[in-house]
Amino acid sequence: MKIKAYGIQEKGGKAEPFYYERNVGDNEVSVKIVYCSMARGDVQFISDDWGDTKFPLVPGHEIAGIIEETGSNVTTLKTGDRVGIGYQLDACFECEFCKAGNEQFCAQQKVIGVHCYGGLADHIVVDHRFAFKLPPALHTAGSVPLLSSGLTVYSAITRAQLPPNAVVGVMGVGGLGQLAIRFMHKMGHQVYAFSHSPDKKEMINRLGAECILTSNAGSLATMDKKFDFILSTLNVPYDLNDFLKTLKPQGKFCVVATPLEKQPVNLGLLYDYAQRTIYGNYVGSRQNMTDMLDFAAKHHIESAVEVMTFGEVNEAIEKVGTGKINIRLILENKA
Template sequence: MKIKAYGIKDKNGIAEPFYYERNVGDNEVSVKIVYCTIARGDVQFISDDWGDTKYPLVPGHEIIGIVEGTGANVTALKAGDHVGIGYQQEACFECEFCKEGNEQFCTQQKAIGVHCYGGLADHIIIDNRFAFKLSPALRSVNSVPLLSSGLTVYAGIMRAQLPANSVVGVLGAGGLGQLAIRFLHKMGHEVYAFSHSPEKKEMVQQLGAEFILSSNLNTNKKFDLIISTLNAPYDLDAYLRILKPQGKFCIVASPLEKQPISLGLLYDYAQRTIYGNYVGNRKQMTEMLAFSEKHNIGSEVEVMPFSKVNEAIEKVRTGKIKIRLVLENDK
């Protein structure tokens, strides 16, 4: 099958029409793409910020589409089903991680941008076990960011095993941060959002959190959990100081530069924990989608057609868009 996509041939290049051949395997499905986000992470892949981008790059790791064809072994999906697809496309399902249900750590996994092509295309062919059937309530353009950003923050929050009515801080109020606030608020926690942008105060409050200007951390609150969604440098020590003695600090994004830390803040009259979270497993994806459907969780988005992909990439790169940008297939 010949697939039309938009590919970036080299570092910091522009997206151009690109074709590749891919046949549907026994365990795979062919999906006609309807929506695909362009997120900050896609721009960082284009710039090869992490040093592992595979060119030509077809970006787009949050996808909604419609199944058009299925492989011989596929029984869970059929033509016409609406599905959501995230960052991970394959796993071996035989290694220790896969057997534990943590296929996101599979050493043989295939992830968009590093091992395989993404959603900025007319179609994508993917292992059916990583195509998640969507209810009618989750087929809208506002649900697209759930497929990676939503999964990442949801899995990070669930790992904290928070007691009811916890005090939680969200560091950053961008795409990841806004979804983290929505999840935490609907879980019944007391939520605070830290941001350097005063103009986001009203939006943060509408999402269900109190706003704290990150340049002024004069707060008497002590936090059970702080989840950081920032990819810019920040004062990690300042946030560790406002954790409770057994508080947790979760990192779902990080600056490219090394961050200094005072290790005494972890153990001096404390048992604080820092942990990271890499996307999530398939069980967590299913749980997150069900939670989002129940509580009507989605993202505020701006929609542009695929044909304006380079304009969209530039808007994200230069920070000219403050909500999530979704491309709609105009073919």
């Protein structure tokens, strides 16, 4: 099967028409792509910020489309099904992590940008176990950011095992942060969002959180031991120690993004009159994905999106890379 895509040949390069061959295996499905996001993570793959990008790169790790072909072993999906696909496309299903339902840690997993071509294409072929039926209540375009950003923050939040009506904070109100606010608000928690921009206060309130302006000197100092949980979605430097001080004893701090530079931490803040925890979260399992999509459908959680076309991909990359957009950017395949 010959697939038409947009590929990037080198670090920092432009997206250009690109073709590759890919057949449908017994356990796989071919999906006609309708929408694909252009996220900050895709731009970082293009820039090879993490040093593991495989070129030529076909970006796009949040995808929605329609199944066109199924392999001989596929019984749970059929032609015409509307599905969503995230960052991970395959796993061995035999290792200790896969057997425990944590396929995202499989050493043989295949992910977009490192092992596989992504969603900026007419089609994608994926193991059927990583193509997820989209609930009817979710609109296709607005659900696309749920498939990686939504999965990542949802699984991070549920891992915290928060008590009812917990006091929680979200650092950064981009694509990840906005979904995290909405999830925790609908879970019944008291949500605060940390932002340096006064212009975002109205949007933060609308999402269901109170705004804490970190641009105000001393704003964190008044919040000693206030939070049960803080989720950081920031990829710019910040003083981790200032935020750790705002956690209650046994409070938890989770990172789902990080600055490229090393962050210093005062280890005493983890144990001195406390029992605080720092942990990270990497996407989520297939069960996490199913649970998250069901929760989003029940509570009408989708992303506000701006839609451009595949043909405008380089303009989209520039907009995301320079921060010229405040909502999620989705590319529509009109082929």
